Amino acid sequence: MSRSEFDLIARYFSELGFRREDVALGVGDDSALVDPPPGQRLAICTDTLVSGIHFPEDAPAESVGHKALAVNLSDLAAMGAEPAWATLSLTLPEPDEDWIAPFARGLGDLARYHRMSVVGGDLSRGPLSITVQAIGLVPPGRALRRSRASVGDAVLVSGTLGDAALGLRLWRRRAVSVASDASWLMERLHRPTARVSLGMALRDVATACIDVSDGLAADLDHLLAASGVGAVVDVDRLPLSDAGLRFGGGRSHWRTALTGGDDYELCFTVPRQRLHAVDAVASRVGVQLTRIGTVQPGKGLQLVRSDRTPVRLTDTGYRHFRN
Amino acid sequence: MSRSEFDLIARYFSELGFRREDVALGVGDDSALVDPPPGQRLAICTDTLVSGIHFPEDAPAESVGHKALAVNLSDLAAMGAEPAWATLSLTLPEPDEDWIAPFARGLGDLARYHRMSVVGGDLSRGPLSITVQAIGLVPPGRALRRSRASVGDAVLVSGTLGDAALGLRLWRRRAVSVASDASWLMERLHRPTARVSLGMALRDVATACIDVSDGLAADLDHLLAASGVGAVVDVDRLPLSDAGLRFGGGRSHWRTALTGGDDYELCFTVPRQRLHAVDAVASRVGVQLTRIGTVQPGKGLQLVRSDRTPVRLTDTGYRHFRN
Known part of the structure; x- marks a missing residue:
């Protein structure tokens, strides 16, 4: 894959999702920089989708993008957290723009809907898989945990x-x-x-x-x-x-x-x-x-x-x- | 892979790295919960290592664990950020305890050295690859960016x-x-x-x-x-x-x-x-x-x-x- 092909692909990840005001620096440097709002806890989760295991190999790219973020949003939802920022690591066999464009659209549309910024992206060559890490916000003491069910509930x-x-x-x-x-x-x-x-x-x-x-x-x-x-x-x-x-x-x-x-x-x-x-x-x-x-x-x-x-x-x- | 085999493997990820006081909830729920220190920006990065691409297929498991975190620490270092929390997504073909144990040790030892908590883990079946997402801390305005070099420097x-x-x-x-x-x-x-x-x-x-x-x-x-x-x-x-x-x-x-x-x-x-x-x-x-x-x-x-x-x-x- 030549440099120019890489740049072509990389631009799909440069501005995904909603542009939050608390993002001081988005995709493009060694790390993103964000300002967490005071008095909130961070809820942090990560989930990987592997082609052929977590989605059918012939699943539409747009829905793979949607699902890669949705499964992480679901983890934040289960904590009662409000989505804020996400990073995306995409491993794919070939730089196929016909696949990347709808993939990025599916993920980006869902991020925008939830007013979430995708602040980091990493692109690797290898068998198709997607890892998203999501960070949400929840006031201290108000997160939903698995461990607090009581008899009679x-x-x-x-x-x-x-x-x-x-x-x-x-x-x-x-x-x-x-x-x-x-x-x-x-x-x-x-x-x-x-x-x-x-x-x-x-x-x-x-x-x-x-x-x-x-x-x-x-x-x-x-x-x-x-x-x-x-x-x-x-x-x-x-x-x-x-x-x-x-x-x-x-x-x-x-x-x-x-x-x-x-x-x-x-x-x-x-x-x-x-x-x-x-x-x-x-x-x-x-x-x-x-x-x-x-x-x-x-x-x-x-x-x-x-x-x-x-x-x-x-x-x-x-x-x-x-x- | 049976449930008990999975539990065996999962326990390697339950307490990796340093136990930071700002971690309210670690691995084991839908998300981790952490309290960001006031007045600090978050530096967020992610990097994937794919077997055969980013490390030789026969690389020692302990060094794969080390390197998976080190490449992310290097991204935080390049921003001048202090490492705080990380999540780990591991995709591997088989639940091989002889591989997981040294892998976890390599990653965990390096996390502990940098006083970093591994707060989230995800384990999937598939071709061997590791995605780490790392979050660091840096005071506003003091992060090192790529974009501020001047003529004469x-x-x-x-x-x-x-x-x-x-x-x-x-x-x-x-x-x-x-x-x-x-x-x-x-x-x-x-x-x-x-x-x-x-x-x-x-x-x-x-x-x-x-x-x-x-x-x-x-x-x-x-x-x-x-x-x-x-x-x-x-x-x-x-x-x-x-x-x-x-x-x-x-x-x-x-x-x-x-x-x-x-x-x-x-x-x-x-x-x-x-x-x-x-x-x-x-x-x-x-x-x-x-x-x-x-x-x-x-x-x-x-x-x-x-x-x-x-x-x-x-x-x-x-x-x-x-x-």
């Missing part, structure tokens, strides 16, 4: 579950569908919505929170372990989309809803006495919030049907090393 | 140049040498020293600064372009190590010193009236500083021998896409 989840897993099935079948349901499910896979406003609105409502990246069962299990409690979840109350019900085999879709990854909804706990605030939050941020269970003593996740019959999952998903 | 460089490029040649030849010179050169390749103390000491001395990651000619060229000036450099003044002279063909080693990457020295400019401060900085931080040229009007880098004969380079190296 209600367990809630945002949006609907299992859509992205179905979207992946449809994508792999190369379902070029005119059905808007199928397109919607594939959109849920490729262009997840990070629940940023919801996370911030839950700061004084939820006791614990996690984002659903690896499947509700696995992620809720992390939250319960961190809090030293158990929970019972009614699988018949899991929020399923109409498209999910249609393509996922009707009500038996709950298994996918529990184990399918990539939904990027928030799962959180709320004390009974604060449950009244949940409806107000839901209508304020425009996201459906569903109560699916209750925190109980002990450990681990207990699953029941609505008639209280216990059910078991053989596959609860696992974090990071996915196929 | 002296051009200086720290340490010696071309050692890592020779180290790579020796490594590729599988030179299992008892010669301590050869070992030292390979050490310069695998375990570069980021000039963190030097960068901080140059805050009120240098007008512009860059780290030498891609070769002095290429990196100084970036600094000159950002400052809108040119420079003349006397290639006979380039600082060469004894080991470099011995293995690099004597004085003709200057070509390697100009174009070889991975030295991670600092190249910086100092106004004539502040040159007296340079010796004090050199002895305070214990690093050799060599004046190699002068900033002049125009643009680009002009190379001369000590008798003022002009010389040319055919290969000035290029950033990022290396072989």
Whole structure:
């Protein structure tokens, strides 16, 4: 790759996202310089997407850019943090401008939407993968952690579950569908919505929170372990989309809803006495919030049907090393 | 990879580096939480190392861990920033504990040396690569940028140049040498020293600064372009190590010193009236500083021998896409 080709590519990263006033120096020097607002904590996270592992190799570049940032925004959302700055490390086999341009657009559009500046970029040659690191802001003492759920708290989840897993099935079948349901499910896979406003609105409502990246069962299990409690979840109350019900085999879709990854909804706990605030939050941020269970003593996740019959999952998903 | 194998691996990342008091929440939640000290700017950078591109595939794991952090510390050093927090994204083909343990030790030891906390970790399956993002602190207005060199400033460089490029040649030849010179050169390749103390000491001395990651000619060229000036450099003044002279063909080693990457020295400019401060900085931080040229009007880098004969380079190296 010649210098001029490199410069051509690099300019796509020179001004990505929103131009925040607290950015003293953006992309182009050895480091960026930013002025953190006084009295705020920094929430710092990082997530890598590897081609063929975290997204299909033939995923549209624009949605890969969107998703690379969205999965990090989802981590900030789960802390109740407000997005501020991000850095991007892109490793790609060839300097392909036809791929980079839509990739940068997908990432940049989402950054702008959340008023986030992309302040650093690194471009390497190698197998396609993207690492984003995101920094958000949250007032001290108001961040949502995984570890503060208490016995008796209600367990809630945002949006609907299992859509992205179905979207992946449809994508792999190369379902070029005119059905808007199928397109919607594939959109849920490729262009997840990070629940940023919801996370911030839950700061004084939820006791614990996690984002659903690896499947509700696995992620809720992390939250319960961190809090030293158990929970019972009614699988018949899991929020399923109409498209999910249609393509996922009707009500038996709950298994996918529990184990399918990539939904990027928030799962959180709320004390009974604060449950009244949940409806107000839901209508304020425009996201459906569903109560699916209750925190109980002990450990681990207990699953029941609505008639209280216990059910078991053989596959609860696992974090990071996915196929 | 089973859950228990994953947990085994993940614990290597749970407490890496120094335990800073400003870290409110480290690895293990959706984001880390840190309290930035008031009145400091954040310097933010990120760099990826891809196996086979940025380090030999058979490089020792411990030195890969060291280098993954060192290249980022070098970017902070070039800004005059003090290292504070880092995140680590590791992508690796297999959960190999025999590789992870020394990798984590190499990275963690260097972080501890610089009193830096590794607050976030992400582990993915895929071709081996490591992305570190580092955050440092620098008082407003005192960061070193690339863009402030002025005509008449002296051009200086720290340490010696071309050692890592020779180290790579020796490594590729599988030179299992008892010669301590050869070992030292390979050490310069695998375990570069980021000039963190030097960068901080140059805050009120240098007008512009860059780290030498891609070769002095290429990196100084970036600094000159950002400052809108040119420079003349006397290639006979380039600082060469004894080991470099011995293995690099004597004085003709200057070509390697100009174009070889991975030295991670600092190249910086100092106004004539502040040159007296340079010796004090050199002895305070214990690093050799060599004046190699002068900033002049125009643009680009002009190379001369000590008798003022002009010389040319055919290969000035290029950033990022290396072989």
